[in-house]
Amino acid sequence: xxxxxxxxxxxxxxxxxxxxxxxxxxxxxxxxxxxxxxxxxxxxxxxxxxxxxxxxxxxxxxxxxxxxxxxxxxxxxxxxxxxxxxxxxxxxxxxxxxxxxxxxxxxxxxxxxxxxxxxxxxxxxxxxxxxxxxxxxxxxxx
Numbered sequence: 001x002x003x004x005x006x007x008x009x010x011x012x013x014x015x016x017x018x019x020x021x022x023x024x025x026x027x028x029x030x031x032x033x034x035x036x037x038x039x040x041x042x043x044x045x046x047x048x049x050x051x052x053x054x055x056x057x058x059x060x061x062x063x064x065x066x067x068x069x070x071x072x073x074x075x076x077x078x079x080x081x082x083x084x085x086x087x088x089x090x091x092x093x094x095x096x097x098x099x100x101x102x103x104x105x106x107x108x109x110x111x112x113x114x115x116x117x118x119x120x121x122x123x124x125x126x127x128x129x130x131x132x133x134x135x136x137x138x139x140x141x142x
Contacts, residue, residue, distance in 0.1 A: 008059060011057045012055070013027065013057070031048055033128070040117065042088050042091070042092070042120050044059060045058070045059045061110075063109075064108065064109025064112045065108065066109075068104050070109070071104075081107070085107065088120045096129055097123075097128055098126060101122060101125045102120075105122075106122040107121070
């Protein structure tokens with residue numbers, strides 16, 4: 001018997017509600033990138049599967065809100081968050097992935113606990129890049 005008490009979130013996407021094929025392509029791209037990443041501060045996709053007319057994505061659950069929910073931060077809290085995000089970004093870059101949409105809304109707390117771990121989410125605009133490749137297109141949220 002398993003003693004794993006982990007909680008997961010499941011996102012379901014109804015294909016018939018997607019009018020834009022580009023959105024579907026971007027969603028599959030995001031999932032494929034997330035499946036290649038394994039870092040304690042990047043949200044982990046556990047499984048994906050198609051069933052009927054839906055795509056299901058099972059991932060870590062983050063119930064503590066985004067960075068705005070706890071603002072303002074002490075120096076110690078800010079240092080912990082920045083260190084965690086720099087660790088995640090360094091890891092992604094070592095794997096040839098750039099996020100391109102880093103912002104408060106894309107950094108979530110795993111729980112409401114005061115020292116909850118944080119996770120980087122939303123890889124919809126991320127790109128694989130080769131070493132020394134110059135990126136010429138803009139991305140992100142204005």
